[in-house]
Amino acid sequence: MSILVLGADGYLGWALTCRLAATVGEPIIAVDDLSKRRRVRERDSESAIPILSFDARMALLRQVTARTDLAGIEAGVLDCVEELVREHRPRAIVHLAQIPSAPFSMMSLAAARETIENNEVGNMAVLFAIRDHSPATHLVKMGSMGEYLGCGVPLGEGDVEAVLDGEPASCRIPFPRSADDVYHITKINDTNFIAMACRVWGLASTDVMQSIVYGTRTALWLKDPRLATRFDCDPVWGSVLNRFVAQAMSGTPLTVHGGGTASTGLISLTDSVAALAHWIARPAAPGEHRVINQTTETRITVLEIAQLVQRIARERGIEVELSDVHDPRHERGRQSRKGPARNLRLRESGIPTISLEQGIRYLMSDLAAHRDGLGAASLLADVDWASGVPMAEANTAADSSADYPLTMSNSS
Numbered sequence: 001m002s003i004l005v006l007g008a009d010g011y012l013g014w015a016l017t018c019r020l021a022a023t024v025g026e027p028i029i030a031v032d033d034l035s036k037r038r039r040v041r042e043r044d045s046e047s048a049i050p051i052l053s054f055d056a057r058m059a060l061l062r063q064v065t066a067r068t069d070l071a072g073i074e075a076g077v078l079d080c081v082e083e084l085v086r087e088h089r090p091r092a093i094v095h096l097a098q099i100p101s102a103p104f105s106m107m108s109l110a111a112a113r114e115t116i117e118n119n120e121v122g123n124m125a126v127l128f129a130i131r132d133h134s135p136a137t138h139l140v141k142m143g144s145m146g147e148y149l150g151c152g153v154p155l156g157e158g159d160v161e162a163v164l165d166g167e168p169a170s171c172r173i174p175f176p177r178s179a180d181d182v183y184h185i186t187k188i189n190d191t192n193f194i195a196m197a198c199r200v201w202g203l204a205s206t207d208v209m210q211s212i213v214y215g216t217r218t219a220l221w222l223k224d225p226r227l228a229t230r231f232d233c234d235p236v237w238g239s240v241l242n243r244f245v246a247q248a249m250s251g252t253p254l255t256v257h258g259g260g261t262a263s264t265g266l267i268s269l270t271d272s273v274a275a276l277a278h279w280i281a282r283p284a285a286p287g288e289h290r291v292i293n294q295t296t297e298t299r300i301t302v303l304e305i306a307q308l309v310q311r312i313a314r315e316r317g318i319e320v321e322l323s324d325v326h327d328p329r330h331e332r333g334r335q336s337r338k339g340p341a342r343n344l345r346l347r348e349s350g351i352p353t354i355s356l357e358q359g360i361r362y363l364m365s366d367l368a369a370h371r372d373g374l375g376a377a378s379l380l381a382d383v384d385w386a387s388g389v390p391m392a393e394a395n396t397a398a399d400s401s402a403d404y405p406l407t408m409s410n411s412s
Protein backbone atom coordinates (compact mmCIF):
# COMPACT_ATOMS: atom_id res chain seq x y z
CA MET A 1 0.00 0.00 0.00
CA SER A 2 1.14 3.52 -0.67
CA ILE A 3 0.33 7.16 0.12
CA LEU A 4 -0.42 9.56 -2.72
CA VAL A 5 0.32 13.23 -2.00
CA LEU A 6 -1.27 15.61 -4.52
CA GLY A 7 0.28 19.09 -4.44
CA ALA A 8 3.54 17.72 -3.00
CA ASP A 9 5.71 20.59 -4.25
CA GLY A 10 3.68 23.24 -2.38
CA TYR A 11 4.12 24.95 0.98
CA LEU A 12 2.22 22.32 2.95
CA GLY A 13 2.69 19.46 0.49
CA TRP A 14 6.47 19.52 0.59
CA ALA A 15 6.54 19.78 4.39
CA LEU A 16 4.15 16.80 4.58
CA THR A 17 6.11 14.75 2.04
CA CYS A 18 9.29 15.26 4.10
CA ARG A 19 7.50 14.28 7.30
CA LEU A 20 5.96 11.13 5.78
CA ALA A 21 9.28 10.15 4.19
CA ALA A 22 10.94 10.46 7.60
CA THR A 23 8.28 8.68 9.64
CA VAL A 24 6.11 6.33 7.56
CA GLY A 25 7.28 3.07 5.96
CA GLU A 26 4.84 2.99 3.03
CA PRO A 27 5.91 4.06 -0.48
CA ILE A 28 5.07 7.69 -1.25
CA ILE A 29 3.94 9.00 -4.62
CA ALA A 30 4.40 12.77 -4.72
CA VAL A 31 2.51 14.57 -7.50
CA ASP A 32 2.57 18.21 -8.54
CA ASP A 33 2.09 20.11 -11.81
CA LEU A 34 4.43 22.89 -10.63
CA SER A 35 1.71 25.44 -11.40
CA LYS A 36 2.36 27.31 -8.14
CA ARG A 37 5.92 28.03 -9.21
CA ARG A 38 4.59 29.35 -12.53
CA ARG A 39 1.80 31.47 -11.02
CA VAL A 40 4.16 33.06 -8.51
CA ARG A 41 6.73 33.79 -11.24
CA GLU A 42 4.01 35.38 -13.37
CA ARG A 43 3.61 37.99 -10.65
CA ASP A 44 7.37 38.68 -10.65
CA SER A 45 7.72 36.98 -7.29
CA GLU A 46 9.36 33.82 -6.01
CA SER A 47 9.74 31.80 -2.84
CA ALA A 48 11.59 34.03 -0.34
CA ILE A 49 13.44 30.94 0.89
CA PRO A 50 15.24 29.39 -2.09
CA ILE A 51 13.98 25.93 -3.05
CA LEU A 52 15.39 23.25 -5.32
CA SER A 53 13.58 22.07 -8.45
CA PHE A 54 10.97 19.38 -7.79
CA ASP A 55 13.19 16.64 -9.28
CA ALA A 56 16.22 17.79 -7.30
CA ARG A 57 14.39 18.03 -3.98
CA MET A 58 12.87 14.54 -4.48
CA ALA A 59 16.35 13.17 -5.25
CA LEU A 60 17.75 14.87 -2.15
CA LEU A 61 14.88 13.50 -0.04
CA ARG A 62 15.66 9.95 -1.24
CA GLN A 63 19.30 10.49 -0.37
CA VAL A 64 18.70 12.00 3.08
CA THR A 65 16.17 9.32 4.07
CA ALA A 66 18.04 6.47 2.32
CA ARG A 67 14.80 5.45 0.60
CA THR A 68 14.18 4.32 -2.96
CA ASP A 69 10.39 4.17 -2.74
CA LEU A 70 9.70 7.91 -2.99
CA ALA A 71 8.37 8.74 -6.46
CA GLY A 72 8.02 12.29 -7.78
CA ILE A 73 5.60 12.79 -10.68
CA GLU A 74 5.19 16.09 -12.49
CA ALA A 75 1.57 16.02 -13.66
CA GLY A 76 -1.77 17.72 -13.19
CA VAL A 77 -4.41 16.01 -11.04
CA LEU A 78 -6.82 15.68 -13.95
CA ASP A 79 -4.20 14.07 -16.15
CA CYS A 80 -2.93 11.45 -13.73
CA VAL A 81 -5.20 10.74 -10.79
CA GLU A 82 -7.39 8.07 -12.37
CA GLU A 83 -4.44 6.07 -13.64
CA LEU A 84 -2.48 6.39 -10.39
CA VAL A 85 -5.43 5.31 -8.26
CA ARG A 86 -6.23 2.37 -10.54
CA GLU A 87 -2.63 1.22 -10.63
CA HIS A 88 -1.65 1.71 -6.98
CA ARG A 89 -4.90 1.61 -4.99
CA PRO A 90 -3.24 3.81 -2.37
CA ARG A 91 -4.10 3.44 1.30
CA ALA A 92 -4.48 7.21 1.54
CA ILE A 93 -4.64 10.19 -0.78
CA VAL A 94 -3.81 13.62 0.62
CA HIS A 95 -5.31 16.22 -1.68
CA LEU A 96 -3.55 19.58 -1.39
CA ALA A 97 -3.32 20.38 -5.11
CA GLN A 98 -5.42 23.51 -5.33
CA ILE A 99 -5.03 27.21 -6.03
CA PRO A 100 -5.06 28.61 -2.48
CA SER A 101 -5.44 32.38 -2.90
CA ALA A 102 -8.52 34.48 -2.21
CA PRO A 103 -6.95 37.62 -3.75
CA PHE A 104 -6.00 35.70 -6.92
CA SER A 105 -9.53 34.36 -7.29
CA MET A 106 -10.98 37.90 -7.13
CA MET A 107 -8.70 39.50 -9.72
CA SER A 108 -10.52 38.79 -12.94
CA LEU A 109 -12.94 36.38 -14.58
CA ALA A 110 -9.98 34.46 -15.97
CA ALA A 111 -8.44 33.99 -12.50
CA ALA A 112 -11.81 33.12 -10.93
CA ARG A 113 -12.47 30.54 -13.63
CA GLU A 114 -8.97 29.08 -13.29
CA THR A 115 -9.53 28.71 -9.53
CA ILE A 116 -12.97 27.14 -9.94
CA GLU A 117 -11.88 24.68 -12.64
CA ASN A 118 -8.62 23.70 -10.99
CA ASN A 119 -10.07 23.29 -7.52
CA GLU A 120 -13.55 21.93 -8.08
CA VAL A 121 -13.01 19.77 -11.16
CA GLY A 122 -9.75 18.47 -9.68
CA ASN A 123 -11.54 17.52 -6.47
CA MET A 124 -14.27 15.75 -8.45
CA ALA A 125 -11.62 13.83 -10.40
CA VAL A 126 -10.12 12.59 -7.14
CA LEU A 127 -13.53 11.51 -5.81
CA PHE A 128 -14.51 9.65 -9.00
CA ALA A 129 -11.09 7.97 -9.23
CA ILE A 130 -11.52 6.64 -5.68
CA ARG A 131 -15.13 5.56 -6.29
CA ASP A 132 -14.33 3.76 -9.51
CA HIS A 133 -10.99 2.14 -8.71
CA SER A 134 -10.22 2.05 -5.00
CA PRO A 135 -13.23 2.77 -2.75
CA ALA A 136 -11.33 1.73 0.38
CA THR A 137 -8.80 4.55 -0.06
CA HIS A 138 -8.95 7.17 2.70
CA LEU A 139 -9.14 10.70 1.30
CA VAL A 140 -7.56 13.47 3.39
CA LYS A 141 -8.65 16.75 1.82
CA MET A 142 -7.55 20.26 2.75
CA GLY A 143 -10.55 22.50 3.15
CA SER A 144 -10.49 25.86 4.89
CA MET A 145 -11.73 27.39 8.11
CA GLY A 146 -12.79 30.28 5.88
CA GLU A 147 -15.70 28.14 4.70
CA TYR A 148 -17.66 28.80 7.89
CA LEU A 149 -20.18 31.61 8.26
CA GLY A 150 -19.43 33.91 11.18
CA CYS A 151 -22.74 34.14 12.99
CA GLY A 152 -21.85 34.98 16.57
CA VAL A 153 -21.57 31.44 17.91
CA PRO A 154 -18.55 29.11 18.14
CA LEU A 155 -17.69 27.50 14.80
CA GLY A 156 -18.93 23.91 15.05
CA GLU A 157 -16.67 21.11 13.90
CA GLY A 158 -18.42 20.41 10.60
CA ASP A 159 -21.93 20.06 11.94
CA VAL A 160 -24.13 21.17 14.84
CA GLU A 161 -27.35 20.31 16.61
CA ALA A 162 -30.11 22.65 15.51
CA VAL A 163 -33.42 23.80 16.93
CA LEU A 164 -35.89 25.90 14.92
CA ASP A 165 -39.06 27.31 16.48
CA GLY A 166 -38.48 24.98 19.41
CA GLU A 167 -38.28 21.89 17.17
CA PRO A 168 -34.98 20.00 17.35
CA ALA A 169 -33.72 18.78 13.96
CA SER A 170 -33.82 15.00 13.66
CA CYS A 171 -30.12 14.85 12.77
CA ARG A 172 -27.04 17.05 13.11
CA ILE A 173 -26.88 19.62 10.33
CA PRO A 174 -23.87 21.10 8.52
CA PHE A 175 -22.59 24.27 10.22
CA PRO A 176 -23.55 27.20 7.95
CA ARG A 177 -20.99 27.92 5.29
CA SER A 178 -20.65 31.18 3.41
CA ALA A 179 -17.71 33.05 1.92
CA ASP A 180 -16.90 36.44 0.43
CA ASP A 181 -14.46 35.33 -2.26
CA VAL A 182 -14.37 32.81 -5.09
CA TYR A 183 -11.55 30.68 -3.65
CA HIS A 184 -13.38 29.96 -0.39
CA ILE A 185 -16.57 29.18 -2.28
CA THR A 186 -14.66 26.48 -4.19
CA LYS A 187 -13.73 25.04 -0.80
CA ILE A 188 -17.36 25.06 0.33
CA ASN A 189 -18.38 23.27 -2.85
CA ASP A 190 -15.60 20.69 -2.36
CA THR A 191 -16.95 19.99 1.12
CA ASN A 192 -20.43 19.40 -0.26
CA PHE A 193 -19.15 17.01 -2.93
CA ILE A 194 -17.03 15.10 -0.41
CA ALA A 195 -20.00 14.79 1.96
CA MET A 196 -22.08 13.45 -0.93
CA ALA A 197 -19.36 10.96 -1.89
CA CYS A 198 -19.21 9.65 1.69
CA ARG A 199 -23.02 9.41 2.04
CA VAL A 200 -23.84 8.00 -1.36
CA TRP A 201 -20.72 6.06 -2.38
CA GLY A 202 -19.55 5.07 1.10
CA LEU A 203 -16.12 6.71 0.74
CA ALA A 204 -14.01 7.50 3.80
CA SER A 205 -12.80 11.07 4.09
CA THR A 206 -11.13 13.38 6.56
CA ASP A 207 -12.04 16.90 5.50
CA VAL A 208 -9.70 19.35 7.19
CA MET A 209 -11.01 22.85 7.87
CA GLN A 210 -7.55 24.35 7.91
CA SER A 211 -6.93 27.74 9.47
CA ILE A 212 -4.15 30.01 8.24
CA VAL A 213 -0.80 28.24 8.42
CA TYR A 214 2.39 30.07 9.33
CA GLY A 215 6.04 29.17 9.70
CA THR A 216 8.87 27.51 7.85
CA ARG A 217 10.00 24.43 9.72
CA THR A 218 9.83 20.98 8.16
CA ALA A 219 10.73 17.57 9.55
CA LEU A 220 14.10 17.39 7.80
CA TRP A 221 15.03 21.10 7.84
CA LEU A 222 17.82 20.52 10.32
CA LYS A 223 19.28 17.57 8.41
CA ASP A 224 19.61 19.56 5.22
CA PRO A 225 18.41 23.17 4.83
CA ARG A 226 17.99 22.56 1.08
CA LEU A 227 14.87 20.57 2.03
CA ALA A 228 13.14 23.84 3.04
CA THR A 229 9.58 24.30 1.90
CA ARG A 230 8.57 27.32 -0.18
CA PHE A 231 7.78 30.61 1.56
CA ASP A 232 5.61 33.21 -0.15
CA CYS A 233 5.17 36.69 1.24
CA ASP A 234 3.82 38.68 -1.69
CA PRO A 235 0.30 40.17 -1.50
CA VAL A 236 -1.38 37.46 -3.54
CA TRP A 237 0.31 34.25 -2.40
CA GLY A 238 1.47 35.12 1.13
CA SER A 239 -0.85 34.57 4.09
CA VAL A 240 -1.35 37.11 6.83
CA LEU A 241 1.09 36.11 9.59
CA ASN A 242 3.85 34.99 7.22
CA ARG A 243 3.51 38.37 5.53
CA PHE A 244 3.54 40.36 8.77
CA VAL A 245 6.73 38.63 9.93
CA ALA A 246 8.33 39.09 6.50
CA GLN A 247 7.35 42.77 6.58
CA ALA A 248 8.82 43.16 10.07
CA MET A 249 12.06 41.46 9.09
CA SER A 250 12.41 43.69 6.05
CA GLY A 251 11.57 46.87 7.99
CA THR A 252 8.30 47.54 6.15
CA PRO A 253 5.17 48.68 8.04
CA LEU A 254 2.70 45.86 8.75
CA THR A 255 -0.30 46.33 6.50
CA VAL A 256 -3.37 45.89 8.69
CA HIS A 257 -6.32 46.07 6.35
CA GLY A 258 -9.45 47.92 7.35
CA GLY A 259 -8.25 48.37 10.93
CA GLY A 260 -7.69 44.64 11.44
CA THR A 261 -11.10 43.79 12.87
CA ALA A 262 -11.36 40.59 10.81
CA SER A 263 -10.69 37.51 12.91
CA THR A 264 -9.14 34.20 12.02
CA GLY A 265 -7.50 31.05 13.37
CA LEU A 266 -3.83 30.14 13.12
CA ILE A 267 -1.67 27.02 13.27
CA SER A 268 2.04 26.48 12.74
CA LEU A 269 3.27 24.54 9.74
CA THR A 270 4.83 21.93 12.03
CA ASP A 271 1.56 21.35 13.87
CA SER A 272 -0.54 21.30 10.71
CA VAL A 273 1.69 18.68 9.10
CA ALA A 274 1.85 16.62 12.30
CA ALA A 275 -1.94 16.65 12.39
CA LEU A 276 -2.21 15.54 8.76
CA ALA A 277 0.16 12.65 9.46
CA HIS A 278 -2.02 11.76 12.46
CA TRP A 279 -5.22 11.61 10.40
CA ILE A 280 -3.47 9.57 7.68
CA ALA A 281 -2.46 7.02 10.32
CA ARG A 282 -6.03 6.89 11.71
CA PRO A 283 -8.39 6.77 8.74
CA ALA A 284 -12.04 7.72 8.75
CA ALA A 285 -14.44 4.78 8.58
CA PRO A 286 -16.16 3.77 5.31
CA GLY A 287 -18.99 6.23 4.71
CA GLU A 288 -17.65 8.67 7.28
CA HIS A 289 -17.16 12.36 6.44
CA ARG A 290 -14.90 13.32 9.35
CA VAL A 291 -14.50 17.09 9.63
CA ILE A 292 -11.55 18.46 11.61
CA ASN A 293 -11.16 22.10 12.63
CA GLN A 294 -7.41 22.25 12.31
CA THR A 295 -6.41 25.29 14.30
CA THR A 296 -4.54 25.94 17.52
CA GLU A 297 -5.33 29.68 17.85
CA THR A 298 -9.11 29.49 17.72
CA ARG A 299 -9.89 33.19 17.30
CA ILE A 300 -7.56 36.14 16.90
CA THR A 301 -8.04 39.44 15.10
CA VAL A 302 -5.69 40.64 12.39
CA LEU A 303 -4.86 43.67 14.55
CA GLU A 304 -3.91 41.41 17.47
CA ILE A 305 -1.65 39.37 15.16
CA ALA A 306 0.06 42.55 13.93
CA GLN A 307 0.54 43.87 17.48
CA LEU A 308 2.06 40.56 18.58
CA VAL A 309 4.49 40.57 15.65
CA GLN A 310 5.36 44.20 16.43
CA ARG A 311 6.08 43.33 20.08
CA ILE A 312 8.21 40.26 19.30
CA ALA A 313 10.12 42.18 16.60
CA ARG A 314 10.92 44.81 19.24
CA GLU A 315 12.59 42.05 21.34
CA ARG A 316 15.01 41.67 18.41
CA GLY A 317 15.61 45.42 18.27
CA ILE A 318 13.37 45.86 15.22
CA GLU A 319 10.86 48.72 15.38
CA VAL A 320 7.98 48.40 12.89
CA GLU A 321 4.87 50.50 12.43
CA LEU A 322 1.37 49.34 11.72
CA SER A 323 -0.35 50.88 8.70
CA ASP A 324 -4.12 50.60 8.45
CA VAL A 325 -4.65 53.02 5.60
CA HIS A 326 -6.06 50.66 3.02
CA ASP A 327 -9.02 48.36 2.99
CA PRO A 328 -9.16 46.19 -0.15
CA ARG A 329 -11.87 43.93 1.29
CA HIS A 330 -14.00 46.79 2.61
CA GLU A 331 -13.87 45.53 6.19
CA ARG A 332 -13.41 48.81 8.04
CA GLY A 333 -15.94 49.29 10.81
CA ARG A 334 -17.28 45.74 10.36
CA GLN A 335 -16.85 43.71 13.54
CA SER A 336 -16.09 40.06 12.94
CA ARG A 337 -19.02 37.81 13.79
CA LYS A 338 -16.81 34.73 13.81
CA GLY A 339 -16.88 32.91 17.12
CA PRO A 340 -13.93 30.81 18.31
CA ALA A 341 -13.50 27.56 16.39
CA ARG A 342 -14.18 24.32 18.21
CA ASN A 343 -11.08 22.17 17.78
CA LEU A 344 -11.98 19.15 19.88
CA ARG A 345 -10.55 16.49 17.56
CA LEU A 346 -7.20 18.24 17.26
CA ARG A 347 -6.95 18.65 21.04
CA GLU A 348 -7.97 15.04 21.66
CA SER A 349 -5.28 13.86 19.22
CA GLY A 350 -2.58 14.90 21.72
CA ILE A 351 -0.46 16.42 18.97
CA PRO A 352 2.06 18.72 20.61
CA THR A 353 1.53 22.32 19.62
CA ILE A 354 3.87 25.26 19.86
CA SER A 355 2.65 28.55 21.26
CA LEU A 356 1.96 31.37 18.83
CA GLU A 357 4.68 33.52 20.41
CA GLN A 358 7.24 30.74 20.08
CA GLY A 359 6.16 30.08 16.49
CA ILE A 360 6.65 33.75 15.61
CA ARG A 361 10.10 33.75 17.22
CA TYR A 362 11.11 30.65 15.18
CA LEU A 363 9.80 32.28 12.03
CA MET A 364 11.73 35.48 12.66
CA SER A 365 14.95 33.64 13.27
CA ASP A 366 14.45 31.43 10.17
CA LEU A 367 13.79 34.47 7.97
CA ALA A 368 16.76 36.39 9.33
CA ALA A 369 19.04 34.45 6.98
CA HIS A 370 16.81 35.26 4.00
CA ARG A 371 16.27 39.00 4.36
CA ASP A 372 17.31 39.55 0.73
CA GLY A 373 14.35 37.51 -0.49
CA LEU A 374 11.71 39.36 1.52
CA GLY A 375 11.20 42.32 -0.81
CA ALA A 376 7.88 40.88 -2.05
CA ALA A 377 6.40 41.45 1.43
CA SER A 378 6.13 45.16 0.69
CA LEU A 379 4.53 44.81 -2.76
CA LEU A 380 1.24 46.58 -3.41
CA ALA A 381 -2.11 44.89 -3.71
CA ASP A 382 -3.53 44.75 -7.22
CA VAL A 383 -7.26 44.83 -6.97
CA ASP A 384 -9.97 46.30 -4.81
CA TRP A 385 -12.30 43.36 -4.12
CA ALA A 386 -15.56 45.24 -4.55
CA SER A 387 -14.86 47.20 -7.71
CA GLY A 388 -12.04 45.32 -9.41
CA VAL A 389 -10.34 48.72 -9.79
CA PRO A 390 -6.54 48.68 -9.38
CA MET A 391 -5.75 49.40 -5.71
CA ALA A 392 -3.89 52.64 -6.30
CA GLU A 393 -6.99 54.23 -7.88
CA ALA A 394 -9.42 52.70 -5.42
CA ASN A 395 -7.40 53.93 -2.47
CA THR A 396 -7.03 57.44 -3.82
CA ALA A 397 -10.77 57.63 -4.17
CA ALA A 398 -11.43 56.17 -0.73
CA ASP A 399 -8.78 58.04 1.22
CA SER A 400 -6.87 60.89 -0.31
CA SER A 401 -4.76 61.21 2.87
CA ALA A 402 -3.22 57.78 2.29
CA ASP A 403 0.50 58.14 2.83
CA TYR A 404 1.51 54.51 2.73
CA PRO A 405 0.26 52.04 0.14
CA LEU A 406 -1.35 49.01 1.72
CA THR A 407 -1.06 45.49 0.44
CA MET A 408 -3.47 42.60 0.29
CA SER A 409 -3.08 39.42 2.30
CA ASN A 410 -4.40 35.94 1.73
CA SER A 411 -6.83 34.61 4.32
CA SER A 412 -6.69 30.95 3.29
Ligand SMILES: NC(=O)c1ccc[n+]([C@@H]2O[C@H](COP(=O)([O-])OP(=O)(O)OC[C@H]3O[C@@H](n4cnc5c(N)ncnc54)[C@H](O)[C@@H]3O)[C@@H](O)[C@H]2O)c1
Binds near residue numbers: 037076118142
Ligand atom coordinates in the same frame (compact mmCIF):
# COMPACT_ATOMS: atom_id res chain seq x y z
N1 LIG B 1 -1.39 27.65 3.52
C1 LIG B 1 -2.48 27.93 4.23
O1 LIG B 1 -2.46 28.81 5.12
C2 LIG B 1 -3.76 27.17 3.98
C3 LIG B 1 -4.86 27.44 4.81
C4 LIG B 1 -6.05 26.75 4.56
C5 LIG B 1 -6.13 25.83 3.55
N2 LIG B 1 -5.03 25.60 2.75
C6 LIG B 1 -5.17 24.60 1.68
O2 LIG B 1 -4.10 23.67 1.77
C7 LIG B 1 -3.74 23.23 0.46
C8 LIG B 1 -2.25 23.48 0.24
O3 LIG B 1 -2.00 24.86 0.42
P1 LIG B 1 -0.55 25.47 0.25
O4 LIG B 1 -0.50 26.70 1.05
O5 LIG B 1 0.46 24.40 0.45
O6 LIG B 1 -0.60 25.88 -1.29
P2 LIG B 1 0.51 25.77 -2.42
O7 LIG B 1 -0.01 26.56 -3.57
O8 LIG B 1 1.84 26.13 -1.89
O9 LIG B 1 0.51 24.23 -2.79
C9 LIG B 1 -0.39 23.65 -3.69
C10 LIG B 1 0.43 22.81 -4.66
O10 LIG B 1 -0.49 22.15 -5.53
C11 LIG B 1 -0.02 22.26 -6.86
N3 LIG B 1 -1.20 22.18 -7.72
C12 LIG B 1 -2.23 23.07 -7.81
N4 LIG B 1 -3.13 22.63 -8.69
C13 LIG B 1 -2.69 21.44 -9.16
C14 LIG B 1 -3.20 20.49 -10.07
N5 LIG B 1 -4.36 20.69 -10.70
N6 LIG B 1 -2.48 19.38 -10.30
C15 LIG B 1 -1.29 19.16 -9.66
N7 LIG B 1 -0.76 20.02 -8.80
C16 LIG B 1 -1.45 21.15 -8.54
C17 LIG B 1 0.73 23.57 -6.93
O11 LIG B 1 1.71 23.57 -7.95
C18 LIG B 1 1.34 23.67 -5.54
O12 LIG B 1 2.64 23.17 -5.51
C19 LIG B 1 -4.63 23.99 -0.51
O13 LIG B 1 -5.76 23.20 -0.80
C20 LIG B 1 -5.07 25.20 0.29
O14 LIG B 1 -6.29 25.70 -0.16
C21 LIG B 1 -3.86 26.25 2.94
